[in-house]
Amino acid sequence: MKSSNVIARERGTDLLTVRDLHVEGFSDERWHPIVRGVNVSLKRGEVLGLIGESGAGKSTIGLAAMGYAKPGCRITQGSVVFDGADLLSMSEARRRRLRGSRIAYVAQSAAAWFNPAHRLLDQTVETAVAHGIASRGEANRDAVELYKRLQLPEPETIGFRYPHQVSGGQLQRAMTAMAMVCRPDLIVFDEPTTALDVTTQVEVLASIRRIVEDFNTAAIYVTHDLAVVAQMADRIMVLRHGQTVEEAVTRQMLAAPTQEYTRTLWAVRKLVKPEIEARDHLLTIDNVTAAYAGRVKVLVDVSIKVPRGRTVALVGESGSGKSTLARVVTGLLPAISGSISFDGQPLPLSLKQRPKDLLRRIQMIYQSPDSALNPRQTVEDIIARPLEFYLGLKGEQRDRRIGELMHMIEMDESFLDRLPGELSGGQKQRICIARAVAANPDLIICDEVTSALDQIVQEEILKLLMRLQRELGVSYIFITHDISTVRAIADKVVVMHQGKVVEQGSKTEVLTTPHAAYTELLLSSVPEMDPDWLTQLLARRKNRGILDAAG
């Protein structure tokens, strides 16, 4: 295999050639185009990054490269030539022989894509045994070897576990081993690290990149994260609405994108808010401890001060307790101990004990505007309710205020009689913002408000929130796991880990000279656009490891 590989590369022939690919998906009783005439070519050993926002068709192209269309989709036109044979026109039996053995797939959430009823090892070696590439014994030994290379803990025995018995990052690596076991010529990675926390992501990225290089495997790497694709791909293709925007070698693409759309994608990363010192504090959280009924404590001794008219970013990975803190502040989950004071007055811990006017002054915006807006209420109903409920506005006064709010969120009044289902994701989030602002609050808690949105829309929402803060002097508690969002909006940063505050201080302080080891780990794990970032980080960590061991 190795020798044919070398010959093919010398000849410069393509391993995979996709020509004029068209894919349609079925929804609302109609076939809609998902991919519209995309061409892809890939040489042996080359890694192509497919990047784009949601609905760009990148995952669909990844699957089509295996001659596969998800249930509810169909490939209507084009050819997918793999090593000289068209996957779309060959027999199902031939296609099946290629799948798993020469083209393999690594999915986004391994927890759902592994069969819960079988051991990891059995699933890892299944293709090798079924395609007659290795005997069961050889395959088992090889799988252990792959587990080792992918730096899975206890490689000898981890294969005897079931999928639900190992962590997400480990599963993702086990799935890579499963794809590798036949030493395929091509692997399709479909957002393999998107569901992972950043500190885990670094390890998985490093493992994947090393094994792909070691075996000289060609890969299609699908992701929406530019910084990740910069580490992984030799070449990048930018997609939008199922069409190619542009394609270039990674360094060239990062340095000099030619298309306007690509430049806007790149630009998001550069939004930075100048930090302003605080004068006094609006909210003070003192030694708060909280737990869900009868379970372990999710917040331990948390103390945070929120400056008036400023933004505090609450940073942490999943399970760090940052969303729980939001529930404690809103009173949905009353703290077990500790106290909170709001504008100089003690804040009743439970929602039920807070008077209406206090409720008005603390508002919340959620991650997913889809579930935060009642699908059966019109935009007008949604925005008007806080006006009527808190402020008792009626008739013309109410209508005028609604007009002002719509103007504030840069939407025109023709949207007022729409239902949320008729709006785009960004518009829905704007409505959520208007609903919060309608109450004239002093504090708005923003829980991952941009995570569910595409990058360009994220930027618009962040700008809108900053403008509202300047105009209205409202304070934000901004919960996020994304460091670039922190740069864009925060004045003060609080880092949380396993229910505790690890570090807090002004943005510059925390981001540039972190004191806590965890903060440093977290910050250094955030991928950067520099294609050498991962290599350098690993080298640095290795040196540090040697130093640590020596010290």
Added chain:
Amino acid sequence: MTSAEPLIQTTRAHRVRRTRRSRMRMALKNAPLSAWFGMGVILCYVVIALFAPLIAPYRETQVFSEAFAPWSHEFTFGTDQLGRDMLTRLIYGARNTIGIAFITTTFSFAAGMTLGLLAAMYRGWLDQLLSRAVDVLMSIPSLIFALMLLSIFGSSIPSLILIIALLDSTRVFRLARAVGLNVVVMEYVEVAQLRGEGPVWMLRKEILPNVLPPLIAEFGLRFCFVFLTIAALSFLGVGIQPPSADWGSMVRENATLITYGDVTPLLPAGAIALLTVAVNFVVDWFLHSTSGLRDEK
């Protein structure tokens, strides 16, 4: 960029709006033959039930001299075991059987839905209490339970309605609670809670509008179930009592004719079957067109 976006969205939203409105019409136009058949049959039954006295050739309990008379011009489907006109009994039967089933289903829904949604909204001890009670009620097959209760309270129409409504409301409760729980965890409900809304607003504005579509479909299915249960009880002789005309008891009373190769007793049975088939066809289509929800029933 920002200024251009709303403009684009406006035009798109208009398009979506138009298709939304026309989607109803489209769905109706694209309804399969089975759904049209179902709607037609239901309409016929309703008309017959409402205008029974105008349509029927004789009075409900009018007795003629000949029992088990054969089909003739005078008696289209012959007469029954007491010499009453079969066709007349069939027409009045529509009124009694469908009417009672409809009232029962309405009761069952009112109770099951209210309690189910309250349980979903408040959780805690209320939910525990109601859910456990329903578990126990459902651990006895409903026909058996109904038979037992009827043996105690006797087979009057009010007790029939109340017993079946009680037993059937357990299933409505379960569905309403499940659907309600899905809605209650949505963030817009939390938003209303944070705003300080009272329970009436929560139930009427936030929860009810979002649970209605699956519950409407369920109403059709429950009606079928109640209708069949009442028919079965009447057939067993413990449901609707004579002299009221009722399809279930008509089958039982005339069953002997079958042994002589006479199809007449199959007519009321067929009338029951036809209506349930029709309702099921309509519900099946409704479920498929609103979403692939609850394929299993």
Added chain:
Amino acid sequence: MRLNSVAKTVLQRLGLGLITLFIVSIIIFSAVAMLPGDFAKATLGQSATPETVAALQHEIGLDRPPVERYFSWVGKMLKGDFGSSFASRTGYRRTVAEIIAPRLYNTIFLAVMTALIAVPLALGLGIVAALYRNSWFDRVVNTVTLTTISFPEFFIAYMLAFLIISRDTFAGTEFAQSLPAWLAISINWTLNVVPKFPTLANINDETPFWDHVWRAALPSITLTLVIVAHMMRMTRAAILNMLSSPYIDMARLKGMGPMVVVVRHALPNAWAPIVTVVAFNLAYLIVGVVIVEVVFVYPGVGQLMVDAVRSRDVPVVQACALVFAAAYILLNLIADIISIATNPRLLHPR
């Protein structure tokens, strides 16, 4: 450690089943307590004297406190004494146990016979319909079963009976004579292909086994038709639901053939949903048994219960209800335990 967590869950379910049975027994018992005051008078009819009414009330135990009555009732029941039937008043005493026992055997015979035919048939059809979703087979089966579940059980029963009777009577009907001769003859011939199952199930203690099967055939076929329709639709939905799991996609992307996908990847995860479907549908069997037994005059518990309800013979009704409820609870318990025992998450805890 590994067996422990499964064993613990199973024991929990067993405990829960017992508690349910206990509460159900209280409910069934309270049935007597709810009897209207003049019940004794109504049962004894015109000839009731104050003495006989008091005697009956004493016999039912209406003159003792309810808790005491309940425990003596349960205690007797555990010893197999279900009390005596109200029908045994004049002269000789008939115990509920001796009335029910032979009929219970008959009902179990019918239920098991039906389940043996219906369950494999329904699962097979359901799986085929799911695998060939939207094929003409799927569509036909879907429409037919939707129609069948809409039919009352007695409609299906009488249709079958009518079909069998028509073997002998069809040729003589006006309808047959109005048809062209060749058509009438071929219809008659087709009808005669149908075996002449007995339309009345004459069964007693001495009926030999195969004779019993033969006489129970028509009730059993009726029940099978009803259950297969329900069970097949739910099996199809459960299998479809599972086939849409990502790990099935993964198996296909690994180049596994359709057989391997179904047998190795789908089936191990399908036990729990399939068992749940089977248990759920055996409830229809219990309801169906009552009606089918009445139609075909099959001497089982269902028919007994209906007769007892008509004559308001409460001890017999209570015992029958308890038998049916216990059977139903037991079935659900078995289904629960099988689902637990096949769940990899419980079998292999972290």
